[in-house]
Amino acid sequence: MTDTPLLKVNDVSKFYGSRIGCRNVSFELWPGEVLAIVGESGSGKTTLLSCLSTRLMPSSGIVEYHMRDGQYRDLARMGEAERRFLMRTDWGFVHQNPADGLRMTVSAGANVGERLMAVGDRHYGNIRATAADWLARVEIDEDRIDDQPRAFSGGMRQRLQIARNLVTSPRLVFMDEPTGGLDVSVQARLLDLVRGLVHDLGLSAIIVTHDLAVARLLSHRMMVMKDGLVIEQGLTDRVLDDPREPYTQLLVSSILQV
C-alpha cells in the first residue's frame, strides 16, 4: 500500500430539502482497500454512495480523488465530460439490479466491450478476445458471448455486470448491494469471485450492504450508518467482534444464527 489515499472525503452532507440524506461524513480510502458501508434501510448508505460516485452532488463537503497523474481533484469542480470519462475508465459502478448497469438488448460480448469502444478501441478481434477473457474470469462460458443478458440467470447477470465494469482496469469500484436478490449459494460464489478479483487486481472498493456477512467476507474496514450519520467505523473484524455503539451491538446480535 502507498501512503497517499485514493479518495478523501471531507465533511460530506446531503439534504433533500429539510430531510437529511447523510450528514458530516469524513473518511479516507486507501489503494487496495475495501470499505463496507452498512446500516438499515433509510440510513443514508446509498445517498452517501451516490455522493461519492458523483451521481448526486453533495449539499456541502468535498470529495477528492487521486487521479492517475498524481493530482487530487475535487470531483464537484470537474467538468461533466471529464467526470463521465473518469466514471467509465478509472471507476466502476455495480448496481444492485443488473438491468440498471447492463444493456439488456445487446450481447454479453458487446456489454463487456462497450467501455473499450468508448475509449477508442476500434479492432473487433481484440475487443472480442478481451471480452471472452473477461467472461472466463467471471466464470461465464465462452459460448454465451453472443447471448443477450436477458437469457442469463440473475447470478450470471451480476457477474457480467462486474466484468463490464472491470474491463478497463479501474482503480475504484462502487458496489450497491451487489448480492441483493440472489439466493444464498449464488451469493457465496459471487462473493468468492469478487474477493478474488479485488485481491488479484488490487482494486479499491466501496460496498454498500445491509448484509453483515457480505461486509465480513469482503471488506477490510467498515462504517456503520444510522439516520444519516456514521456512528462507528473501524476494521471489520473489530467492529463485528467488539461493537462499541449500542446500535451496532443490536445490528450484530440480530444476525440469524443457523
Place this chain on the structure above:
Amino acid sequence: MADLATYNFAYLDEQTKRMIRRAILKAISIPGYQVPFASREMPMPYGWGTGGVQVTAAILGPNDVLKVIDQGADDTTNAVSIRAFFQKVANVAVTTKTREATIIQTRHRIPEETLSAGQTLVYQVPIPEPLRFLEPRETETRKMHALEEYGLMHVKLYEDIARNGHIATTYAYPVKVEGRYVMDPSPTPKFDNPKMHRSEALQLFGAGREKRIYAVPPYTDVVSLDFEDHPFEIQHFDKPCALCGAEHVYLDEVVLDDKGGRMFVCSDTDHCEDRREHGHAGEMLARQEAAE
C-alpha cells in the same frame, strides 16, 4: 372569393421560411449537428417528406430548377406529388435531369451522377438521431453528442459482426462528419455514403416529425464508421443493369413473373434513361429489341 386559393410563394409564410433558414444556417455552421426547428404542419402526412419539403420551400427561389426523386426514381408517387406541389405553389421549373437541377429533393438515394458546386441536395429524414435505437432517452443522446461519446455507435456495429459475421447495416449507415458529429445519413443505402464525402454540393437534411435540420456543407469530410479489421464496404452487384448495362451503380430488384423471373435495374431512373439515349443497352433491352 377568387384569391382564396392563392398561396404565398412556395406555400410557407415568410416568417416561417426565415425561421427555417436560420436553422439551416446554424446547421451549415456546425456540420452534422441536429438543429431543432419549429416544424410546421404540411399538407401531407408525416413520413412523406414533411421535413424535406419545408427545407426546400425555405431555400427555393423563382429561378431554381427542382428535381424530386423517391428511391432514385422521378416517377413514383412521392416524387410526382411533391414535384406537382411545388409547381403549383411556387410555379418553378422542374426537371428530371440531375445535371439541370439546382435543388434536388431526395428520399433515400443520392443521384449516380456526381453533383457539382451550386447544386443543393435536400434529404427527407424520418429519424435524425443515429443513437435512437441504442439509447432511447433524447436527453442522454444529446449529452452524448455534446461530449462526443460515440462508443455506443460501435456497439451496434459490434453486434452486427457478432451476429452476422460482417457489418450487416446496409442503410442509414452512421457517418462521422468533419471528425466531430456522428450523423445518420437518412435511410440512403450505404452504397451512397462515399458520395457524401467532400461533395461539391450542399447537402441539407430535414426531419419534419422530429423537428430537426442538419447539414453537410460542400467539401466536408464524411467518414463511415467501421472497425480496423472489418472496414467499411459498399454493396456490390453481380450483374450490370438489365436495361442500360451500367456497372458500379445501385440496382433495384424487379420481380417479372411468378416463376422466379427477375431483373436488376438502375434505381436512378434518370441515369438509366440517359445512358439508354446514348446507346447503351443491357441484357433485357437487347433481348426485347431482338424480339421486336
